[in-house]
Amino acid sequence: MTELTELTLSAARDGLVAKAFSSVELTAAFNDAIEAVNPILNAYVTTTPQKAMEMAEASDARRRCGAVGPLEGLPLGIKDLYCTQGVRTTACSRILGEFTPTYESTVTANLWRDGAVLLGKLNMDEFAMGSSNETSRFGPVINPWKRQESGNVALTPGGSSGGSAAAVAADLCLAATASDTGGSIRQPAAFTGTVGLKPTYGRASRYGMIAFASSMDQAGPIAKTVEDSAILLGSMCGHDPRDSTSLSLEVPDFAAAVKRGVKGLKIGVPKEYRVDGMPDEIEKLWHQGMTWLQDLGATIVDVSLPHTKYALPCYYIVAPAEASSNLARYDGMRFGTRAAGDTLTEVYEQSRAQGFGNEVKRRILIGTYVLSAGYYDAYYLRAQRVRTKIADDFKQAWQVCDALLTPTAPFAAFGIGEKSADPIQMYLNDVFTVTANLAGLPAISLPASLDAHGLPLGLQVIGRALDEETILAVGGALEAQAGFNAKPKKWW
Template identity: 70%
Template sequence: MTDLTALTLSEALDGLDAKEFSSEEITSAFVQAIEAANPSLNAYVTELPEKAIAMARQSDERRAKGEGGVLEGAPLGIKDLFCTEGVRTTACSSILGEFTPPYESTVTSNLWREGAVMLGKLNMDEFAMGSSNETSRFGDVTNPWRRNDGNNAKLTPGGSSGGSAAAVAADLCLAATASDTGGSIRQPASLTGTVGIKPTYGRASRYGMVAFASSLDQAGPIAKSVKDAALMLNVMCSHDDKDSTSLKVAQPDWTKAVGAPVKGMKIGVPKEYRVEGMPEELEKLWQQGIDWLKDAGCEIVDVSLPHTKYALPAYYIVAPAEASSNLARYDGMRYGVRKEGEGLSAIYSNTRAEGFGAEVQRRLMIGTYVLSAGYYDAYYLRAQKVRTKILQDFQNVFQEVDALLTPTSPSTAFALGELSDDPLTMYLNDVFTVTANLAGLPGISVPVATDHLGLPMGLQVIGKALDEEACFKVAAQLEEAANFKKKADRWWL
């Protein structure tokens, strides 16, 4: 039997359908793989071997009766941002302590309804605030990829969904849930050689997701292939009355877009994404992507998104402002950790000072400042106006083109600790991804090559609102042209 953990989600489901192996067998293979790799990679913060095997056995019983769901028997990893009934959910923050939700998030409910198996909860930046997975209370996640120059420095898998990306890249699950507020699905996918998609804002319910910035947060999958990402997104997305921002719109079967012809599509190349200091390899890769799409019959159109230069500053006002509001609920009163003090104010301040990490505290301070009297108009209101301008830029461009092609990340994986003392440089990792969040648009990252150090690089496709199909079409074409098959060496075994 082949290594079951190396299968894609689609291949695994085909194998389960053909009775080549059982859900219990493939789940057991993943449990053993996690046991071997997690001490080195730290991708999982909660391992659930017994629960996973029990779910797999139930799945096998359903299959035997012919009752299988779309993901029946497929072992998945769940980012620690999604509430899972009876299983600790902390958003990797000390302030939530050992919080065990009495309810299930809508996204994970959808997965279990279709027969998926939960292997465990995945590491992440605290409250999803970070681009390198170095702010988790459970410690850093290590990228399975290493440089090929003999330097064995531990590398970042990106953030905030670093655990999800590392687990998929290291074959510690078939696919994983993730979330994207400013690039937290797409940037880690690019840095780990995996596929990650953020759907249109409102496609996936935010009910049961620990909130960071409510007008930006969106759930999506990290997977091994474009088809797998489409399969996952089909199940994860749904209308939900429990989320006031959930869209009540028709949802196509996105797997049908994978492999569909792209001939005649107009692909925009925004000039503003050619940023100063971009590595030459990334510039060449972008051009290679353009050439591949040209060869497939796409028309390439140079476009301009003039307000792109204001996207990062606007994002780092809007997101911390919303975070300061959302995280005000963590006061040590109802759940999570409480640090005693003399009087109510002291309990609040002691709990928050000890419960939140440095990066979260930094962003809460920024958010509170920009919302304070005298500064609200100068910062928050102005940032929201800029956000509208960014959306208008996209709307103008999408009158001419069907999708946009850009790099995903301005760099490949950097060493852990390399940028942790330089928040501004760290924030620049989101330069190509935040615009899609500010405008609520779908974006997908697909791995296409490695750099001179042997580290993966990705290209990003941004689509019109509710046009994930275009993203999947173009991404699948890039995937086919690139034929990217490289995997990280299993140095941890």
């Protein structure tokens, strides 16, 4: 029998329905795995074994009464960005100290409504600012994957949702919530051989999510399969009047779209995504993805997104500007860490100096600068105009294609510390992913191959706004064709 922790979300749900095991048994298996493995991988920053068992017992009781939700009895990990009532939530920053919310985020409330079980809170880059999970106050997450030739090198699982990706890859939860502002779901998924799905901006409520860049932050799942990501997304989404950007739309049956097929679809390949220095094996995988889709009846068409080259500089003006505004609330006065000072100004200064990490400080300074008098027009307003041009590029592309196929990241997982000294190199992690955030589009990353070092590589599918179903259909088709079933060899 497959170990319970190795099951997919779908298989675990089927097992619970068939009474092959109970939620209590399933949850206990994950609690044991977390206790044994988390000290090594550092994926969880807060574990809730007792609460998990209580939720599992309540789920089994509901099942006996016939009251079964879509996620009934399924244990999940929650990124430490989502406020969870009575459970510490810090965004992995010192500035929030031991903050314990008295309320629940809408996304997690939806999960508990549908019967899910909370295993704990997952590690992340501080305030979701980072691409390697090295900026967390709790230290970096270790990727469960290793390079074949140098297995002693600790690799990053990507960021900012590194804890979510590592926990799913190492079978420390069935699936996990994550968030994506510039690629923070999709890049970690590519680095860990998992599936990451960012829905259309506004599909999932941001209420109770600690804000980074409000016009781009979006909740989404990291899971083991495309189907699992669709199942979890269905529960995460829905209209929320407490979020002014939440879309008042019915949630489609995302899972039903996975096996819909791609026959007759036109898949665009943007020429601007062929960047200098991209490894040959990523270019080769990209072409292989095109071939797989053609074999299934899709048509490949070349498209142009001419403003793509401006996406990264645009993102790294808009996102820090919004971060500067959002993080102004952390002053040491209302909640979180408060440093000593002789005056109110000193309390503010010392609380922020001691509470924020270097990357967060860097982005706050950039954001404050581009919003300041004399530079607002030159930087921020110009970046917003470029953002509109990027969105217009996609609108033009949708006239000739139904979805876009690209690589997810320009390289595989790298070693912890290998790029952190050079912020520009770190920011280049997002070169293929930020455009979807700037335009508010849905996108999915799925594992499709291993590189020469035995590390996973991902393909990305970007779709029209509100057309998650098409990217799930394309993702499901690619997943079936790739037949990717590699798992990290257990060294922990």
